Amino acid sequence: MVQKCSGLNRLVHTLSKLRLNDVKLFLIGLGFVFLLNWIVTLSWIPKFKCLSDGSVLQSTKQYSIFSLTDVSYAQNLANKINIYCYILTEPQSHLTKAYHVQTTWARRCTRFGFISSKAEKLMKMLAVDRTQNYVKHSWISMRETLRALHKQTYKAAYFLKADDTTYVIMENLRNALEYTDPRKPFIMGHIYKIRPNEFTLSGSFGYVLSRSALELIVLKGLDKLADCGPIQHVREDIQISKCAKALGIEFKDSIDMFGMSRFSNVTINNLFGTFNNSNNNSGTIQWDPIKTDYTQAVYDLKKLPASPLLISFGGLMPVKMYILEYLIYHLRPVGITHRILQHLPYSSSLSAMNRYHQQDYST
Template structure:
């Protein structure tokens, strides 16, 4: 093989599938199969760092040569604060990757843990770690954002530290919504008790009015459960009690935008049986089940975030221009 400054390695079979779904989602390619190579993890990380050093961009796309005027306009008009739930053990393995990839495109990024970390800008709330405390941590994170950052954005996105989010596509979904309405979006699950709720891992985004209602009454145990496991379910019950509606996030063709698992799982159908039982819109699998304007994937670890960053914002099929489409439901 030819060497021109950096070593190229053939990607694995699983990554080929990831390449295919990312190309369909980001650039509307045909289904014609392409064999690709990727920069090795070490060199790829250096490439990301070099790209960051050339740009102070925190709103539009991170590419150097593309016309990202639409993305930049949306970043100014649809202001999204991202708050990420992490813990001390995963700072090095997760937080550092999200900060140098998709986190840079949030209008404001707030990372919340039980222990502060000055190097990574992590703030602490008074909560214990562990699954038994996910409700306290989820509600506590939203209380922190309401108290300290309510005026910094119009929409407020909560994710885990291993969630990858395509911010341009999230802003597109929100661009036709009214943040003064009590609404939120995410991967839509059926109600376990009274109200539908959104998967925490896929990320969910609440309007300013939804956060306002939560900030004013969300600490009332008669309205919102304050402790226990399944923080996403507890938050959904809280939103329902506050009159906040979980809206459908699929595109106009019924294709999914928020995802509980990595791209490979959704493309290959490697999904747990419980997901089929709980999914509100009837979970599907394969490339054709994913929206071209996909928003998020969960369980994206370490260099996989760099891989998605490269495929979405740097890899290009020569001679194909991306055409904007109207995929929102009206």
């Protein structure tokens, strides 16, 4: 009986040892599986860090697909080129037009302010002693605006004038200003000829005053020269052109590598490829995307309706501003990366500008 019990005890002890070994082996195997999974996961995450389980895009900046976008050049320009944007509007357009400028492109100005005859709580305003209607008395309103810009404590290097229907691509504007000196008096915008030997700016598409040009107009022009005086019922872009010319301020237009004005007077409708005889959707299209398709073996970018480095659009209602905001900053064709500053260096653009500026705007 004792021998039987002793044998039974040995059997139980042996089975217990087997179970313990099995448990150990199981735990070791499980740990190995977890370790292997961790190593494999770490090796793949850097390659696909914009994706999570189920390929769902994360909302945090670290895992956003746009965190992979190189914005260093644009950020460097934004830190280096200081622009105050002043946007002229009217009380009836505060919420229907101007507010949408504030929520789209104006955010990318170094600072900005809206000029109106009435304050608006939802918008950043620049205090200006202005009571007259801007549309009817735009030059009178502009004179007071220029005084307010010069008086304010914030001293920007450049001042961008825009309307509440203007859309500006600020990165392209800063690129155009990169090699300019704000200590030299100049005015930059779309320049067109109104009659032989007389040029003027187009105010609808925005224009830029250097710090020196603003000081010259306010201190030596507004109260001292007839062309800068309080003239009624004239367009501000025409009159500020006359005032600048009288003061010897240089006129600049930014020209791209194809010889196109970047402050072009193109409207967004020019980009729709609409038909000239649109009654029956037949006729000749305004531009042919097939001829400018750079993914093909043969193409000609000079046939684009506007510069690929365009700075501004004019005459836009808010819905088109939001469309531009999406197309420019969010829509990306997969597999196409633009390195325009590497393949088309600024020197080529600069030489085109130099040739353009040889034209005499002073006579």
